[in-house]
Amino acid sequence: MTKYIFVTGGVLSSLGKGITAASIGTLLKHSGKKVGMLKIDPYINVDPGTMSPLEHGEVFVTKDGAETDLDIGNYERFLDTSYLKSSNFTTGQIYSSVIERERAGGYLGQTIQVIPHIVGEIVKRIKEAGEGHDILVVELGGTVGDIEGLPFMEAIRQMKHDEEVAGTFFVHVTLIPYIKAAGELKSKPTQHSVQELRRIGITPQMIIARSENQLPKSFKKKLAMSCDVHQDAVIEANDAASIYDVPMSFLRQDILSPIAKALELGDLTPDMEEWDSLVKKIVQPKGKVVIGFVGKYLELKESYKSLTEALIHSGAHLDARVEICWVDSEEIEERGPETLLADCDSVLVAGGFGNRGVEGKIKAIEYARVNKIPYLGICLGMQLTLVEYARNVLGLDDANSIEFDENCKNPMIYLISDFLDQNGEAQLRTHSSPMGGTLRLGEYPCETKEGSILRKAYNGEKIIYERHRHRYEANPAYREQLEKAGMIVTGESNGLIETVEIKDHPWFLGVQFHPEFTSRLQSPNPSILAFVKASLEVH
Missing domain, CATH: 3.40.50.880 (Class I glutamine amidotransferase (GATase) domain)
Incomplete structure (x- = not known):
């Protein structure tokens, strides 16, 4: 059965959830695992095909002709794999599918509700995307607390208890702001973001701390304690000279150990020699x-x-x-x-x-x-x-x-x-x-x-x-x-x-x-x- 890694984001958008998800997927793939990738977009558009490039950025096109979020492009570029339309779905697709089924009598006259019908459709699609893979890395768009993201949060919460799921691991990407006037890094936004996740019923097992500055050990210890994660599961994501250096940075911080332990994946030793050589040629x-x-x-x-x-x-x-x-x-x-x-x-x-x-x-x-x-x-x-x-x-x-x-x-x-x-x-x-x-x-x-x-x-x-x-x-x-x-x-x-x-x-x-x-x-x-x-x- 497939194991699932869910990547959520807190505090604000554009923190790099897509690069984080792609980097984790890359390290797992180079460790010999068969890795699938999935991006869930909470917006109500059916797909980004009709959205302005100035509004949404690039529309990425998959091998089978789906117009998808640009993060699918990141997944393909990092994992050197062609993904299909099943690797991206939106709120618009979920509701359209449920409404079409209801109109055709597929629910036998039931009252259609967010729970269980909308959430059930989300879980079904996540599982379908995971078929044939050892691990599916799922990136949930938006930030914790967004009203449009709540059904997706409920879906991944339910999957923790699903007997058809071999294991789940929750990664939370969050901002660590630096207040220049005070000369201090602040953990409170992350603490509040994690509290909101817990209120929903999800406890993150890893924090990806997005920061412009390196985090002192004492700060990482404080972050781990306040967010109830192991200290080795607080991973720094500092500004990098190239996005392709992020997997190497994660590897240097031994990101795979807590994941392997929680999901019982055994010893993971990714072969990143060629990757590292290419990154050095990008940087210098x-x-x-x-x-x-x-x-x-x-x-x-x-x-x-x-x-x-x-x-x-x-x-x-x-x-x-x-x-x-x-x-x-x-x-x-x-x-x-x-x-x-x-x-x-x-x-x-x-x-x-x-x-x-x-x-x-x-x-x-x-x-x-x-x-x-x-x-x-x-x-x-x-x-x-x-x-x-x-x-x-x-x-x-x-x-x-x-x-x-x-x-x-x-x-x-x-x-x-x-x-x-x-x-x-x-x-x-x-x-x-x-x-x-x-x-x-x-x-x-x-x-x-x-x-x-x-x-x-x-x-x-x-x-x-x-x-x-x-x-x-x-x-x-x-x-x-x-x-x-x-x-x-x-x-x-x-x-x-x-x-x-x-x-x-x-x-x-x-x-x-x-x-x-x-x-x-x-x-x-x-x-x-x-x-x-x-x-x-x-x-």
């Missing part, structure tokens, strides 16, 4: 490269979380620091790419929705193409690559995407539904959005062209698999014109154009998929790794 690399990152959500860089982490992964494997030069595409429209990208070794144009900043991205692409600078365009970045080439090389001045101009005479990019109308829906696994439109989500195969940058990046693989999240596609009607003019299609999927390159350019690649979703610390994505390597050669 030999080389350096500067990448011009052209985007439109720069006020909240969490919107590009997977991509920035993917660049770090590649840098670690190339023993180089990847410095990101953040460039607002709207600013390029005003000041020009020469001013903002002159000091960059390469140019990356990221994905996004909507027409804000699009012309700035097109100017950045032209700058990289004309000046023979290494270039990587992702999703919208690839689509605009076609638009730029059509305008400035083919001479189609009105070329555009119908996302930005529905009536343009030369639609280089069109809706996926138009492709489906012509080619049959059976070719693709698509998802209809309640807001209208059709999204291509999840993993798809891509056939690479012999001799291409793409195939070389993927070590000669003829078929590769990458993830998608978009509703617009490259229009194949212009393929012949583009290829005659030097832009070659080097990747295809079920008749769709997946990647393009330019003949007379040293390194230029546009990809319709999101390679960042499959990049991990120990196995960086091949196309991003090749891009960073090409950038490094320029530097």
